[in-house]
Amino acid sequence: MNEFDLIEHYFLSNTENRRRTGSVTDVGNGDDCTVLSHLAGRLAISTDTVVHGRHVPASAPAGWLASRGLGSSVSDLVAMGAKPLGFTLALTLPKVSSGWLKGFSEALFRAADLYGIALLGGDVTRGPLTASYTVFGELPKTGRLLTRASAQLGDKVWVSGTLGAAAGALPLFDQPLRSADRSYRARLQLLQAYVYPAPPVELGVRLQADSRVHAAIDISDGLLADLAHIAKASQLDLNLNASAIPVAPALSELYSRPHALMHAMSGGDDYQVGFTADPTWSIDDRMVSQIGEVMAGTGQVFIDHTPADRWLERLATTLPGGMSLATGYQHFG
Numbered sequence: 001m002n003e004f005d006l007i008e009h010y011f012l013s014n015t016e017n018r019r020r021t022g023s024v025t026d027v028g029n030g031d032d033c034t035v036l037s038h039l040a041g042r043l044a045i046s047t048d049t050v051v052h053g054r055h056v057p058a059s060a061p062a063g064w065l066a067s068r069g070l071g072s073s074v075s076d077l078v079a080m081g082a083k084p085l086g087f088t089l090a091l092t093l094p095k096v097s098s099g100w101l102k103g104f105s106e107a108l109f110r111a112a113d114l115y116g117i118a119l120l121g122g123d124v125t126r127g128p129l130t131a132s133y134t135v136f137g138e139l140p141k142t143g144r145l146l147t148r149a150s151a152q153l154g155d156k157v158w159v160s161g162t163l164g165a166a167a168g169a170l171p172l173f174d175q176p177l178r179s180a181d182r183s184y185r186a187r188l189q190l191l192q193a194y195v196y197p198a199p200p201v202e203l204g205v206r207l208q209a210d211s212r213v214h215a216a217i218d219i220s221d222g223l224l225a226d227l228a229h230i231a232k233a234s235q236l237d238l239n240l241n242a243s244a245i246p247v248a249p250a251l252s253e254l255y256s257r258p259h260a261l262m263h264a265m266s267g268g269d270d271y272q273v274g275f276t277a278d279p280t281w282s283i284d285d286r287m288v289s290q291i292g293e294v295m296a297g298t299g300q301v302f303i304d305h306t307p308a309d310r311w312l313e314r315l316a317t318t319l320p321g322g323m324s325l326a327t328g329y330q331h332f333g
């Protein structure tokens with residue numbers, strides 16, 4: 001199968017994708033450029049890459065590069081409060097394997113269906129296995145934007161979802177998963193959280209629509225590390241309450257409290273949104289937790305804890321695997 005047949009077969013023939021592409025473009029994929037049209041507002045754009053062996057284990061099935069890649073990219077749109085419209089895909093493959101491509105493209109369109117977005121174009125090349133996604137989302141034409149720099153003194157700090165499950169899944173890849181095991185359900189939940197990130201798209205749009213919400217960020221590198229970006233950009237301190245951090249229940253079932261809270265604070269791979277909002281703001285969504293407040297300061301993050309979490313004071317700040325309590329996941333450094 002040559003390059004053009006491959007693209008046509010795996011990426012351009014999906015009927016639902018063609019329909020969706022038609023609804024947002026004048027010229028869809030298959031030409032030199034895709035021309036996005038029918039845009040009423042502003043366009044939000046973000047790019048993320050999934051590298052085989054770094055963002056997913058080297059043994060990962062093809063679908064993981066799709067579900068994790070698209071989920072983590074859409075998560076950036078959510079943190080900006082943009083409504084996802086579509087994406088492009090740059091795929092680099094060491095060789096052509098029809099089984100791999102079938103698994104990948106099926107998972108890709110399943111994930112695209114979840115978010116109601118179209119694959120609008122892309123590129124296929126030969127080389128080490130990576131998938132890069134550029135996502136496009138729509139924002140209202142006017143009004144303030146949910147940047148990292150717009151936290152305000154006295155805001156409360158919030159986070160969506162429950163945290164740490166995907167990071168807690170990393171040590172499980174090499175262990176057999178047997179339905180007879182006592183912790184089977186909890187392990188399965190951690191693995192599912194890793195394979196299928198679920199960025200809260202509707203929440204993002206609601207946050208963008210409410211002017212009492214000020215700053216937001218996607219916490220993919222770890223809650224503390226990413227909230228530190230808001231603190232620095234806004235030149236204010238964030239004071240977090242350790243007991244309010246929503247640790248994923250399955251994580252607490254499998255790990256000790258220190259281990260579970262560490263994953264929730266610094267493990268990364270949580271495709272959720274951290275944000276600050278005026279103290280009068282609240283939401284009828286039990287998947288959103290208030291975890292702290294914005295104080296005067298120089299752009300740092302502090303963690304308050306109860307005597308039960310006194311172990312936090314003794315914590316080594318550098319952890320194995322390229323992450324530290326303060327800096328979260330970093331590719332270099």
Ligand SMILES: Nc1ncnc2c1ncn2[C@@H]1O[C@H](COP(=O)(O)OP(=O)(O)OP(=O)(O)O)[C@@H](O)[C@H]1O
Pocket residue numbers: 047048076218220221
């Ligand atoms: N190669 C690059 N060229 C231009 N801008 C870049 C490049 N790499 C990163 N950036 C920009 O730098 C900023 C920070 O990028 P970074 O990837 O650290 O953030 P992020 O995408 O929010 O986090 P993550 O990738 O961990 O989800 C973003 O605005 C991004 O667009």
Ligand SMILES: Cc1ncc(C[n+]2csc(CCOP(=O)(O)O)c2C)c(N)n1
Pocket residue numbers: 048049053054055056057058072170220221267268269329
């Ligand atoms: C096999 C394997 N080992 C480690 C990790 C952890 N990890 C890799 S990249 C990243 C942050 C987000 O990436 P980026 O900053 O590139 O968006 C995290 C938490 C993983 N996902 N899979």
Ligand SMILES: [Mg+2]
Pocket residue numbers: 047048
């Ligand atoms: Mg990035």
